[in-house]
Amino acid sequence: MSRTPDLSRRTLALGLACAPFAGLLAAGPAAAALPAADQALVNRAVAYLEGLTQAKGTFVQTDPRGVTTQGEIFLKRPGKARFAYAAPSGLLVVSDGNLVSVANSKLKTFESYPLGATPLSLFLARQIRLDRGVQVTRVSRLADGFSITARDGKKEAEGQITLTFSDAPMKLVGWTITDPQGQGTRVRLTRLDKVASLDDSLFVLKDPRNLRPGRSRM
Numbered sequence: 001m002s003r004t005p006d007l008s009r010r011t012l013a014l015g016l017a018c019a020p021f022a023g024l025l026a027a028g029p030a031a032a033a034l035p036a037a038d039q040a041l042v043n044r045a046v047a048y049l050e051g052l053t054q055a056k057g058t059f060v061q062t063d064p065r066g067v068t069t070q071g072e073i074f075l076k077r078p079g080k081a082r083f084a085y086a087a088p089s090g091l092l093v094v095s096d097g098n099l100v101s102v103a104n105s106k107l108k109t110f111e112s113y114p115l116g117a118t119p120l121s122l123f124l125a126r127q128i129r130l131d132r133g134v135q136v137t138r139v140s141r142l143a144d145g146f147s148i149t150a151r152d153g154k155k156e157a158e159g160q161i162t163l164t165f166s167d168a169p170m171k172l173v174g175w176t177i178t179d180p181q182g183q184g185t186r187v188r189l190t191r192l193d194k195v196a197s198l199d200d201s202l203f204v205l206k207d208p209r210n211l212r213p214g215r216s217r218m
Helices: 036-051
Strands: 054-062 068-076 080-085 091-096 099-104 109-114 134-142 145-152 160-166 171-178 184-194
Touching: 036 134, 036 145, 036 160, 036 171, 068 184, 134 160
Parallel strands: none
Antiparallel strands: 054 068, 054 184, 068 080, 080 091, 091 099, 099 109, 134 145, 145 160, 160 171, 171 184
16 A cells, blocks of 8 residues: 555555455465364354454554554445544545555545455455465464464465454454565454444545545545
8 A cells, every 4th residue: 555654555455444355265276285273263264254244343553663543444345344544644445345545634645456456355355265366374373362364375465464363252353464575564453343234435435636626535
């Protein structure tokens, strides 16, 4: 993504993105088969994410320099996510299912990237597949859950994403997107609740430079 004070060109797909938010947690042809215990955790994660069709919550993001920002997150699979950063950030990141757009009201910038070129597309896919496209590189046990690290097996997306889940209850609690230089941007979900319906207008972000004077700029 664009080089703003809080995120680098390729590390934010957030929001989400979400999206990654094109399949997730797949073992590509070049990937070794996962041990049975690891595969069981991957299967649990996939089942959970498949059921996470619409959700909203709050997040705290930490960039590679340790700077933190916070805001609201909205997810609507497949493909749609909105990260509304709290002041004074000035950032709004929206995935409409095709493009991830980043608007910075402070810097007056607007940039868009194909969703499929971002690691976030790994968990916003319509169908999360285990047999193609994405390579699981690591499954780690944690004190109260587990994490799964995956990258695009076709190398269309730069870097990798690590998804972190809690065990009881089973829940997505955050992720870290790492760029090719090893710089990581971490998103911690302080709340994430399933909801019945989200307005599609949340996932539309127009370039404010193309709007006529006097109209809303975002």
